[in-house]
Amino acid sequence: MLKFKFLLWALTKLLQKAIKNKPGCANYVKGKQLIFQIQTHDGIGRYFTKKNGKIESSAGVTRNPQFTLSFRDAAKGFAILSAKDSKDAFLTGLRKEDLIVSGDFVEVMWFQGLTEYLQPGKKQHNPADALM
Template sequence: MLKFKFLLWAFTQLLKRQIKNNPDCTRYVESKNLVFQIRTVSGVGRYYVIRDGAIRSSAGLVANPQFTLSFKDAVKGFAILSAKDSQAAFLRGLGSKDLIISGDFQEVMWFQGLTAFLQPPKIVSPYDRTAF
């Protein structure tokens, strides 16, 4: 459970850094007003507020988020959120019902775009002809 809580807190810190240091990320969030939460079915979680080009979060849950990512438990949540193949892990979690998404799916898709800023840049090999 502690690893899951730490991951949710660290997520905010990583996004703050990206918003501060990456102009593309700054533009992505600058006009967004969004409240969402990531939680377990048992009620452990954190909510996030994106407003005025900044993100903040607090432990606990909020009454009316625009969307919620609910994990079966903290172990599944940590595994899915920290997976190297994050998009595939999300899809597997949805298929197995280890992850349930509720709320505004347009906002969920926007959020997926935001998480892309946390991915390490792809390094292109000079021998990779598909990159050209």
């Protein structure tokens, strides 16, 4: 469970660094306001607030997130979130019901676009460019 909690805390720091150091990422989040959470089925997790060009997080859960990623347990959450092939792990987690996504699916897709900026060695880009 500690690895899962640490990973969620570290995710905040990585997102903050990407927003600060990658102009494409800063542009991607500009003007976005969002509250989402990542948790286990039993309620252990962290919620994230994206507003005013910044992202912050707090331990625990909130009542009205725009979306929630809920993992079967902390071990599954850690495994899926830290997988090298994150897209495949995410889809496998959904298929096996180790991951339940609830809330606004459009915001989930936006978040997945944001995580593209965390991929090491990838060219800085705007994931929305792929849609054009």
